[in-house]
Amino acid sequence: MSILTWCKWFIRLCSPNSFSDDICGDLEEEHTTISQSIKGKSNADLWMIQQTLKICIHFILSKNNLLSLLVSVAAISISFTMIVSVSWLSDLEDASVLSDAFWQQWLNGSTYQIFLEPVLWQSAPQAWSQPVDWNMWFYQPSVIYALISFYTLYKITAKLHLSITEYSLVSMLTLLIPYLIGNALFFFMDIKMTEAGPIVAFMWISTLYLILPISYQFINRLRMSERCFT
Amino acid sequence: MANKRSYLGEFEHCVLLSILQLKESAYGVTIRAQLKKAIDRDVSLGAIYSTIERLENKGLIQSKKSEALPERGGKPKRLVKVTSLGQKELIETKKRMDTMWKNVTCDDVY
Numbered sequence: 001m002s003i004l005t006w007c008k009w010f011i012r013l014c015s016p017n018s019f020s021d022d023i024c025g026d027l028e029e030e031h032t033t034i035s036q037s038i039k040g041k042s043n044a045d046l047w048m049i050q051q052t053l054k055i056c057i058h059f060i061l062s063k064n065n066l067l068s069l070l071v072s073v074a075a076i077s078i079s080f081t082m083i084v085s086v087s088w089l090s091d092l093e094d095a096s097v098l099s100d101a102f103w104q105q106w107l108n109g110s111t112y113q114i115f116l117e118p119v120l121w122q123s124a125p126q127a128w129s130q131p132v133d134w135n136m137w138f139y140q141p142s143v144i145y146a147l148i149s150f151y152t153l154y155k156i157t158a159k160l161h162l163s164i165t166e167y168s169l170v171s172m173l174t175l176l177i178p179y180l181i182g183n184a185l186f187f188f189m190d191i192k193m194t195e196a197g198p199i200v201a202f203m204w205i206s207t208l209y210l211i212l213p214i215s216y217q218f219i220n221r222l223r224m225s226e227r228c229f230t
Numbered sequence: 231m232a233n234k235r236s237y238l239g240e241f242e243h244c245v246l247l248s249i250l251q252l253k254e255s256a257y258g259v260t261i262r263a264q265l266k267k268a269i270d271r272d273v274s275l276g277a278i279y280s281t282i283e284r285l286e287n288k289g290l291i292q293s294k295k296s297e298a299l300p301e302r303g304g305k306p307k308r309l310v311k312v313t314s315l316g317q318k319e320l321i322e323t324k325k326r327m328d329t330m331w332k333n334v335t336c337d338d339v340y
Contacts, residue, residue: 025305
């Protein structure tokens with residue numbers, strides 16, 4: 001394959017379908033002009049590579065692509081952290097590996113502190129080697145909340161024609177509601193350690209069920225919206 | 231209440247003026263060459279086509295395809311021209327710029 005063909009292939013890969021043909025045609029025209037001039041074919045090929053890099057960088061680093069990348073990385077990282085934490089906590093036999101101060105914060109609703117505990121990340125690989133208890137990942141209240149909220153979000157979006165900004169705000173609220181409910185329970189009620197498990201499970205597993213589908217929908221909407229944030 | 235009206239960006243302004251200057255022969259290659267020649271600005275075709283798409287969505291320009299050409303690998307040119315809305319927007323932008331520059335000289339900038 002010639003350099004021209006490779007460059008056109010890269011441009012088609014990186015640029016929107018609506019004008020990738022126009023760009024390829026323009027580049028080929030300029031490439032032909034330079035090849036036929038005194039500069040020659042090798043200079044034309046070099047010029048073509050430079051232009052292809054410029055064009056691909058322009059589209060890869062576009063606002064929508066960067067935002068999609070950021071949302072994907074955030075959603076995958078949060079899901080991974082939650083899966084590791086839930087697995088590790090479910091296999092935790094000796095609660096004393098975590099300090100009393102940590103458990104006090106836990107009962108105050110600051111459950112996210114577990115993500116910052118070095119002991120979690122040090123011993124997480126061992127937890128992964130244990131057989132997986134799939135029932136643990138099926139928590140009924142979270143399933144009900146996730147299904148109802150996802151359906152409601154879908155209906156609201158279709159009926160009200162929400163913009164990307166409005167959709168992201170509603171999605172964030174949907175993801176945060178279980179966490180806010182859990183925090184409110186910890187704050188207003190005297191929750192004992194033995195009662196904390198189901199509340200934390202609702203806070204985390206609901207978010208875990210919803211974060212990937214909501215992020216996927218957000219990225220899809222972002223890609224469909226050509227004039228996002230303009 | 232937020233002002234929802236969209237204004238021309240600096241690059242959109244330059245692209246619209248280039249299209250006006252090029253008349254019937256405005257498309258990616260010539261717009262790029264015009265920007266380089268007129269204001270020594272070397273931009274990628276990606277930036278030009280993103281702007282063309284945005285301006286077309288705003289109704290400020292319209293495009294049509296030429297016939298397929300062998301020197302373009304059998305692809306047509308996407309010829310663009312400024313619409314009456316685009317002309318109106320350019321005139322309003324110029325008026326706004328002139329007003330802002332009124333009583334400001336280059337010496338005042340430094």
